[in-house]
Structure formats: C-alpha cells, structure tokens
Amino acid sequence: METIKHFWNQYPVLSNWAVLALGMVIILVISAWNVGFLPLQWLALVVATVLLAGLCAWIINWE
Secondary structure (H helix, E strand, O other): OHHHHHHHHHOHHHHHHHHHHHHHHHHHHHHHOOOOOOHHHHHHHHHHHHHHHHHHHHHHOOO
C-alpha cells in the first residue's frame, strides 16, 4: 500500500491517467459490448480512450 501511495504522490498526472483510463475503458466495454466490433476496432477504441484519458488528466492538472 505504501508503494501505491508513494507512486500516487510522486506521479500525480500518471496516476490520474491510469485510474481515469481504467474507468473509461470499463465504461466503453460495458456500453459497446453488443455492438459487434471486430478485434481491431476494439483495439482502436481502447487506444483512443486511453489517449483521451491522458489528455483529460493533463488538462485537469493545469494550474
């Protein structure tokens, strides 16, 4: 647990990115499960979602 706290305090933007990306990908999968995407389409959506989460985390940490 101390390792997680240290990482969270040492790299706040990266930590926010990871948590936000995980949540957004879970929501994406739940929302689009029955759409019938092909594996490459899923990959593209997940990559785009993770990049969007990174952009959001970066914008959130502007001061």
